[in-house]
Amino acid sequence: MASDDHTADTTVSLEDDSELARVVEENDAELAELLRLLLTAEDLAGDLTPELREAVHENREPLAELRVAFEREETLTLLRKVGDETDTLVELLDVLAVSKDLTDDLVPELLVAVRENRETVERLRGSLEDEATLILLERLGDNADTLAELLDLLDATHDLATELVPELQAVARDNRDVIREFRMAVAGFTDVHGERDVDMYQLGRNAGNMVATVETLGDPKVTAALDATVEGFAREDPEPVGVLGLVRALFDADVRRALGRLVAAARALGRADLGED
Structure with missing residues (x-):
């Protein structure tokens, strides 16, 4: 078997x-x-x-260092981030490729533009290298904060003007007649100034004196006195006064007070310099 x-x-x-x-x-x-x-x-x-x-x-030592570098946590974290952002990295590479193609297309054109504008570029370079330009740039650098504030102010002013212009246009449209009359008044003032050779300084002093006079006339005491005087003149059919009536009136306290004010006013008027020779 x-x-x-x-x-x-x-x-x-x-x-x-x-x-x-x-x-x-x-x-x-x-x-x-x-x-x-x-x-x-x-x-x-x-x-x-x-x-x-x-x-x-x-290369034992470099390999060991490379191995340690790859085994470090930062490297692993970087590789992990690269892996997580793979799509973004691919898009960036595409953008870089497009930028490279665009640069390849533009460089010849830029070379031609530089060649054609060489004289202009040289003049511009000379202007930029001028001492005054350097001083201006230094001042701009020293006042960068102020310049930034002015730019912010201009921006705010532009916004404010943009908001106010429609309102001003509406006001001008509503007050067109008033503005026209004011322009006529200014034109008349200008004509008079040209004809009479007005001293503007003296005109200002006179206007100031008028303001002071109006302020004095607005004093309650002066106003009360004027009201009383006007009231006295406004009475209808006053009682006739003879010589004896005048004598008796001199013993009236109110009449003596009024006469005292008239005499004081006459003295002040006499002391006033009215420009008479």
């Missing part, structure tokens, strides 16, 4: 060997090429192995 099993195994082995031989014979060309490549790879490995060992030996 054992002999039959051995015979069967031998038969199967012979069949496998014949099949293997047949497959090797059918692919002998590919097998030969593969063996040639293996020999070439072995020779190449034999040549490169000493170089690789020497390179690894010489």
Whole structure:
């Protein structure tokens, strides 16, 4: 029984060997090429192995530092951020590519523009290198804060003017007749000034004196006195007064007080400088 099993195994082995031989014979060309490549790879490995060992030996410390750098948390965090922002990075690369193409298109045009405007650029350079220009730039730098405040003020003024212009236009439209009359009054004043050669300083002093006089006339005492005088003149059919009536009136306190005020006014009028020679 054992002999039959051995015979069967031998038969199967012979069949496998014949099949293997047949497959090797059918692919002998590919097998030969593969063996040639293996020999070439072995020779190449034999040549490169000493170089690789020497390179690894010489760069052991940089490789160790690189390994440490890659194993650092900051590097891992950076790589993680790059991975998270992959889409943005791709868009930036696309933008850079477009910018490069745009630059390639513009550079020749810029070179032509510079070549054609070389004289103008040289004059501009001379102007910028002038001492006065440098002083101006230094002053602008020293007063940068003030300049910024003025720009803010101009911006606010522009906004205010933008808001007020419609209102001013409406006011001017509603008061067109008044403005026209005021212009006529100014024109008349100008004509009189030209004809009479008015001293504006003296006119201002006279106007100030008139204001002072009006202020004095507005005093309650003066107003009360004027009211009383007007009331006395406004009475209808006053009683006639003869010589004896005048004498008796002199004994009246109110009459004596009124006469005292008249005398004081006459004295003040006499002392006033009215410009008479």
